[in-house]
Amino acid sequence: MLFHIMAKKKGMFTVALGHEVGVEQKTAWLFKRKVQQMMKGDENDTISGNTGADEFLPGGYHVNEPGRSLECKQAVLIVSE
Numbered sequence: 069m070l071f072h073i074m075a076k077k078k079g080m081f082t083v084a085l086g087h088e089v090g091v092e093q094k095t096a097w098l099f100k101r102k103v104q105q106m107m108k109g110d111e112n113d114t115i116s117g118n119t120g121a122d123e124f125l126p127g128g129y130h131v132n133e134p135g136r137s138l139e140c141k142q143a144v145l146i147v148s149e
Contacts, residue, residue, distance in 0.1 A: 069085065069089045069091075069096070069099055070103060070145065071123065071143045071144070071145045072085055072088055072089065072143075073085065073100055073103060074145070080100075082096040082097040082100055083096075085100065089142070115147060115149050116149070117149060118149070119147060119148065119149055120147070120148050121145065121146070121147045121148075122145075122146055123143055123144060123145045123146070124143075124144055124146075125142075125143055125144070126142075126144060
């Protein structure tokens with residue numbers, strides 16, 4: 069869910085977010101609000117220096133679905149200092 073919020077340049081409506089992730093709009097709104105509060109929080113929590121970011125799709129390959137099929141998988145984003 070966090071990946072969907074961060075990947076959009078202008079943000080994302082919670083109705084669309086809930087639909088993409090498969091949760092109710094109310095749940096998507098609450099999660100998005102908590103992420104926004106966390107991002108607005110203390111300046112001591114910023115990531116600085118050498119950082120690395122990677123995303124992956126857990127779940128392995130599916131038969132007759134070439135490439136990165138997103139229908140059955142959720143993207144995961146990891147950032148580290």
